[in-house]
Amino acid sequence: MSQDFRLDNVGMVNREKKISFKFNGKKYFGFEGDTIASALIANGVHLVGRSFKYHRPRGFFGVGVDEPYAILQLDRNKERDPNIRATEQEIFEGLEVKSVNCWPSVNFDIGAINNFLKMFFPAGFYYKTFMWPPSFWYKIYEPFIRMAAGFGQASIKHDKERYEHKYEYCDLLITGSGPSGLASAYAAAKNGARVILAEDKPRFGGSLLTSDVNIGNQTGVEWTEKIIAELKSMPNVTVKNRSQVFGYYDHNMLVMSERISDHLPKTQKYLPKQRLWYIRANEVLISSGSIERPLVFGNNDTPGVMLSSAAKEYMKVYGVLVGKKPLIFTNNDSGYETAIEFKKNGVNPIILDTRSNPSSDIITEAKNLNIEIKFSYVVVAAKGYKKVKSADIAKISDDKKELFNIENIKCDCICVSGFWTPSIHLASQSGNKSKFNEKIDAFVPDKSKQQENTIGSANGIFTLEETIKDAFDKGFDVSNKITEKNNKVSVPTVVEKKSTDHDKFWCVPLPKGKSYKRFLDFQNDVAVSDIELALREGFRSIEHVKRYTTLGMATDQGKTSNLNGLQLVSDIENKVVPQVGHTTFRPPYTPVSIGAIVGREVGKHSKPTRKSPMHSWHEKNNAVFVDAGVWLRPRYYKQGNEGLFEASKREAKNVRQNVGVCDVTTLGKIDVKGPDAAEFLNRVYTNAWLKLPVGKARYGVMLREDGIVMDDGTTTRISENHYHMTTTTAQAANVLSHLEYYLQLVWPELNVNVVSTTEQWAGAAIAGPNSRKLLMKLFPDLDVSNEGLPFMGYKEADLFGVPAKIYRISFSGELAYEINVESDNGYFMWEKIMEVGQEFQIQPYGTEALSTLRIEMGHVAGSELDGRTIPYDASLEGLVSKKKDFIGKRSLNRSAFTSTDREKLVGVVPIDKTTSIPEGSYIVKDPKAKLPNPKLGHVSASCWSVEYDNPFSLAIIKDGKNMIGQKLFAMSPLKNKTIPVEIVSSHYVDPEGKRVRS
Amino acid sequence: MLYINCPHCGLRSQNEFAYGGDATVKRPELNKEISDQEWDNFVYLRKSPRGKHLELWHHISGCRQWIKVERDTSTHEIFKTYKANEAIE
């Protein structure tokens, strides 16, 4: 098997293992260790996509995270994965990828017509075009933009892959394993620090993998292998490849995404796809290196034009030639390394150097190898549509303004090097300002904002000797601050051939009469002319120019385009770059899977599920569950073909006629203990608490300081200094925080402790006229008569050998008791109640029947206490003490709260006694009034009254107390219903409250 | 994510805490006659300074203590943390 562009015996891919994959439906092969990019280039494929705006052909430009072109869509196990960079995704057996941004195919793309209409697509095209008339938006503009936008399609199916989160702490996090990362990690690890070294690529070493250097008498690759092996053997070091630190957040929290099985054939049973690491580091060394800068010339986006460092890496790491007639276009020594590599592999490159007379060891070497070098030469324009076929080149004047001797030469790739741009993204995310370094024409991080330092080429240090020395020092210094071990290792000697001398020239002028597109941002198709237009139109701030032209706003965040854009603005504006400033870098440095961010918190794991100790009984007895906060509660127990309506009606009716049992474990329970407990409750609740005797319960309402009802529930005095408070299921956590707030901050002098006991107790409410008879059988030794255990009474007793607490309280309005036992005995209690209750026709009832019962009684719950109502609105004003002060009392004097026509709780019955009123309906006087129809209030809760066998609702309406007897209308625009109704008392059943006291 | 030094537990990540607002607000004493204006200021008026600010945090997933944190609202720098009733320097 032969691949036209694969070199024999060069590179680091595993030649033993052949891998086949599909690109746009066609089968190709590569080797283990290949990326999609390297494998396709080995097969001579360079056309992989179409550009965003003009749909121009796109090839490969880089070899890593900076890749602006080769964005593909991956299909894995029938799942779609968009926004995959071909330069990063490793191939695996069965991999299928396809191009995006093209229709019907990458070779014949209809959108490419935009390219011929490009005069109509200048900067701000979208702002200018899709303006008028507004009615065009919905039907014409938006569909057009939607079709044209985006890089691939997200999957709409549930992602079955597993993603994990991990929290980690370390002394030192190092973000990149190039020379500076390795050196500093080694120095710090040897000094005893706990180190994490993160490398985004599969292989460690960064530039050492491809540069012709010598460290401590070893090649870059050998030195890397030695250091990595030693680091891996140390217990205080974690070394991670395929791991990108993409975000630097507050207080030295960094987030890293580790691609664990993205490069493996199928979902791995015991491995997640990706793991997100939240790393809290004492110190950070940012060693993320630098990215080669493009040179700008005509048609510089043609497939085959790529970074010279990328061409070198394809050769040295993957054994792949990006072309056989390469043109190297450079303004510095880096291009020479690439040229020499070509030459060594039997390919004759031509170097065009913008400099007139440079000299260094590497240039001498190139000359000795008989490589053709043209000084003061530039590429004017690339020729060829889907691949470079030739280039117009020219001699350039010393002032870089005039072009001479334009000629066309054959070539199949153009490798460009416009010097290097430090990757300052992480430092910038940390909060650092940046400063412009004239020597390298680029920004480097200014003063450190957090506990971080930037080292190596990310800090603009471009010689290996300085990099290694500085990194060893920094690794020692930051680790010594922490470990104080003073264990310093010696710095190896370094040999490097290239110099850091470079030409400031980067943008080739247009020859007379030519209007080549010269691209700055390759992913968003922003050309030199677009920036010029934006400035002509008056945009000045670089932030505005960026947004108007979309320069640097693509998924690559302008890794290859930002600096050239700034250079251009500064040239036109006659400013220096630092005056123009630059835009802010924000996380993530590279795109992150949404799945990785979400982690395991999907589906039923998105929140914890809490179940009562009786849950399995409910399951066995056909309960249909409903989410109540994080709890699962039985909504109703299905019998035969019953639906929700029939079942809940049956259950509620049985409570009214016989006896029912309801699982009330979920109610919030708080123990309030201490000598000042009574005084505390007296301040927390609106009603009086000082005189509640031991063994008695009381219903209470608590407010927020703004006078709004916060929660309600009963609290029982268990003993002199011990109260058992109950809260609603939903407010349990808030109430506890509220109590702690007042005890710890406002009234620390009160000797009271509160603790949640919700999970300690299992609760069963037995309600209905037969409940006393049942209780007698459950507690034969206890006096449960109306005198022995009166309404709001409390008793402790023994339930068949299990200690139990009995509260005579009622939510249903019937004679009722609530029995609590320790959670472990909950199931036992429930079974006993059901067993003993047989003879009294006991049935379990769920939340739906519970709701019906409380609505009929006019008892308020969450739908009335909705964060907007004061006690009066919910008809709880009888519980508000006039004598004592309590939390929120002063607010009740506010004029809006004392207004006489405030909304108030009422009952609502449909005139026809058959039409149910949808919850949320408006109550109005005249259903035909002009819109917006003045609203009197809203329906908060609806049920089917089992007492009267007709629909009944609660509503909160304006001047409610004077509206009883009025005939009004309930309107539900959502359900398109208008129902004539009569306003009645909210106490629809047993208004005198006889049953609970019976 | 902030790293907050709970005076009871030590350094813990922000996701263990709940934010509790301005710590300089003092609740008027019980049973004290005060004007509507004073009461409204206590219930509704909060400072939102740019820079140093004393605020309440509740260590809900830890010791459940309310603590006071002196934090720079623009840089997130935390200068000092206090127990609920510790004197503020």
Ligand SMILES: [Zn+2]
């Ligand atoms: Zn704590």
